[in-house]
Amino acid sequence: MKKTPFYELLAAHGARMVEFAGYAMPIQFSSIITEHKAVREHIGLFDVSHMAEFIIKGEKALEALEALTTNVMSTLAIGKARYTLMLNDNGGVIDDILVYRLDTQEYMIVANAANYQKDCDHIVAHIATEAEFIDITESTALLALQGKDAIGIMERLFGTEALPKDNYSFTKAIYKGKELLLSRTGYTGEDGFEIFLDTTLAQDIFARLMESSPTLCGLGARDTLRLEAGMPLYGHEMSEDTLASEIGLGWFIKTDAKDFIGKSALLTKEPQYKRIGLKVVGKGIARDGMKVFEGSKEIGYVTSGTYSPTLGYPIAMARVNIDFDKDNVEIEIRGAKIQAEVCKLPFYKRQK
Amino acid sequence: MALLYAKTHEWYDKASGKIGISEYAANALVDIVFVDLPEVGTMLAAGDSFATLESVKAVSDIYSPVSGEIVEVNEALRDAPELINEDPEQTWFVAIKAETEATGLMDKAAYEAYCASNPEA
Numbered sequence: 001m002k003k004t005p006f007y008e009l010l011a012a013h014g015a016r017m018v019e020f021a022g023y024a025m026p027i028q029f030s031s032i033i034t035e036h037k038a039v040r041e042h043i044g045l046f047d048v049s050h051m052a053e054f055i056i057k058g059e060k061a062l063e064a065l066e067a068l069t070t071n072v073m074s075t076l077a078i079g080k081a082r083y084t085l086m087l088n089d090n091g092g093v094i095d096d097i098l099v100y101r102l103d104t105q106e107y108m109i110v111a112n113a114a115n116y117q118k119d120c121d122h123i124v125a126h127i128a129t130e131a132e133f134i135d136i137t138e139s140t141a142l143l144a145l146q147g148k149d150a151i152g153i154m155e156r157l158f159g160t161e162a163l164p165k166d167n168y169s170f171t172k173a174i175y176k177g178k179e180l181l182l183s184r185t186g187y188t189g190e191d192g193f194e195i196f197l198d199t200t201l202a203q204d205i206f207a208r209l210m211e212s213s214p215t216l217c218g219l220g221a222r223d224t225l226r227l228e229a230g231m232p233l234y235g236h237e238m239s240e241d242t243l244a245s246e247i248g249l250g251w252f253i254k255t256d257a258k259d260f261i262g263k264s265a266l267l268t269k270e271p272q273y274k275r276i277g278l279k280v281v282g283k284g285i286a287r288d289g290m291k292v293f294e295g296s297k298e299i300g301y302v303t304s305g306t307y308s309p310t311l312g313y314p315i316a317m318a319r320v321n322i323d324f325d326k327d328n329v330e331i332e333i334r335g336a337k338i339q340a341e342v343c344k345l346p347f348y349k350r351q352k
Numbered sequence: 353m354a355l356l357y358a359k360t361h362e363w364y365d366k367a368s369g370k371i372g373i374s375e376y377a378a379n380a381l382v383d384i385v386f387v388d389l390p391e392v393g394t395m396l397a398a399g400d401s402f403a404t405l406e407s408v409k410a411v412s413d414i415y416s417p418v419s420g421e422i423v424e425v426n427e428a429l430r431d432a433p434e435l436i437n438e439d440p441e442q443t444w445f446v447a448i449k450a451e452t453e454a455t456g457l458m459d460k461a462a463y464e465a466y467c468a469s470n471p472e473a
Contacts, residue, residue: 031382032408220409283386285406307385307408314385334404334411 004049005141005202013216021113023050026218036224036309038215039188040348043149045214046222049141050113053196054123057106060130065099065107068126070244070253070260076101081168081185084252085244086122087262091269093238093247095119098185100170108136108181112234126261141202145209146192146217146225153212154193158182163193175201187222189229190350224306227315230277230346236288236304237275237317246319248275248345273300274322277345278329280305280314282338291332292318292340299324302331308347315347316340355441356417356454357463363441364417364454370444373405373414376467378440383408387433389445394422398452403445405436417457420450 002023011017015026026047029035038044056064065073071084081100085093095115100108111119116137124133145153154163163182164171170183181196197205223233232238238247245253245266255263280286286305291298300320308315316331330337355363361377364370378384386406396402401413402422424447429435435443458466 027409028382033383033385224408283388285386285411287411307383307406309408 002050004047005199006047006049006143006206009203009206010047010216015216015218018219020219021050021116023113025050026216028218028220029216032218032220032224033309035215035217035221039147039190039217039221039225040310041147043145043147043153043212043214044188044217044221045209046144046146046217047142048144048194048222049199049202051142052109052111052113052116052119052135052137053140053142054109054111054120055102055106055134055136056109056123056127056131057103057134058131059105060127061105061107061132064127064131066258067260068123069097069099070262071099072254072257073099073101073107074258078103079164079169079171081170081183083168085238085249086119087244087260087266088122088240089262089265091243091245091262091265092240093234093242093244094122094240096232096234096238096249100181100183114235139199141197141199143195143197143205143209144186144188144192145195145214146186146188147190147214149212149214150190150192153209153214154182156212157208176204180205187229187231188225189231189346189348190225223304224309227304227306227317228308228310228346228348230317230348232275232317233304237319242319243269243271243273245269245271246273246275246322271322273319274324275303275345276318276320276324277343277347278302278305278316278318278331278340279343279347280316280331280338280340282340284331284333284336284338285314286316286318286331286333286338286340292320293330293332293337294324294326295330299329310348317345354459356457356459357466358415358417358457359466360415362414362417364457365444366450366454368444369420369423369447369449371414371416371446371448372442372444373436373440374463374467375440376463377412378437381405381407381410381412382437384433384436387429387436387445389425389427389430390422392422392425396420396422396448398454405433414445416448418448418450418454419452420448422446423449
């Protein structure tokens with residue numbers, strides 16, 4: 001099993017490690033609920049170094065990226081990041097990624113760890129002769145500092161001027177002669193930063209961040225936080241077999257504006273499903289894979305479900321027939337049909 | 353009271369017939385947010401699942417260490433499942449009127465040795 005550069009440090013802080021995408025990663029430290037609330041109310045620190053990072057550069061870098069992604073990349077300014085999907089020829093989702101424009105002809109892709117190898121293969125197969133592909137996953141560590149206190153901590157560490165001001169923007173900072181990338185992004189629904197750093201700086205930056213005593217958080221809280229924020233997770237809300245037009249991410253799919261791999265499939269195939277949010281009213285927690293019913297008719301299944309620490313009740317996202325338009329469903333939880341109400345996504349939105 | 357422990361991490365108090373989960377199990381589950389309890393009068397065989405616990409991450413079955421009839425249910429747990437995390441070895445789920453002798457249970461020392469050698473809760 002691979003270890004991130006923070007493994008020993010986190011283990012010493014009581015991390016309970018699990019295997020995730022080939023890495024030993026903390027699932028939780030104290031408790032998922034405690035960690036979750038720390039992020040919502042103050043500040044949490046996550047090691048997400050398992051995420052994959054690729055550089056695409058060269059004269060044809062933009063052209064290659066446009067073909068690989070569903071969102072428009074030609075209007076992405078230097079210093080900005082953009083969410084997009086990467087599709088296969090059938091319109092299924094290979095991965096959901098962030099694209100950072102580092103320079104005029106240089107981009108960074110941040111991808112899911114679980115999709116590392118197939119992303120590499122897919123990208124290389126489509127840009128081989130057009131642009132240069134560099135895999136920097138091994139040498140790149142990634143920390144996510146999330147919550148309303150993040151800005152103050154980052155200002156003390158790097159200075160106000162050095163920080164990115166807007167969501168989905170980033171800056172480069174120099175720390176001990178090495179470049180850091182400070183990104184105003186995250187996967188929690190809170191304000192926060194993601195810090196991309198050379199693995200050799202890991203101990204140093206971690207120690208500096210810990211001076212502010214953020215609550216250390218694991219993948220468990222990361223999952224409950226993103227679920228409350230209505231954010232899809234690869235392998236749950238989407239997969240290679242999920243048509244990209246069925247997951248409620250239409251805003252990131254620009255079939256009118258550009259050509260891309262999978263576009264012709266999207267134009268010919270009618271979506272059969274949609275993604276909905278559910279509040280479980282009865283007792284029980286809906287989990288991934290449980291069946292969803294409208295009366296006696298099975299209409300889909302739960303793709304993610306948990307207990308929402310912020311709201312105090314169980315929530316779920318489900319994939320259901322596109323023509324479903326009622327306000328209530330039943331979820332089959334261990335043989336019993338449990339009532340749930342359809343509700344708007346996201347479940348939680350921060351006050352700005 | 354001297355509690356006896358099952359390999360599936362329940363404790364059993366022979367004198368009162370009460371059943372709960374061990375501190376080891378509660379610490380492993382951490383964020384218990386729901387408990388699904390049976391009705392008084394339910395007949396159980398040793399090894400039957402009689403309750404489920406939902407933590408944020410997972411669902412766990414609770415098994416009866418003995419055969420018998422459930423004579424009392426700790427209704428307070430339905431609205432306050434956090435009691436289990438707060439004081440697991442004082443927080444009982446059900447009381448059972450045993451019809452058989454409990455077998456295969458461990459005393460505290462043996463159970464602790466078992467947990468130390470077998471980290472899966």
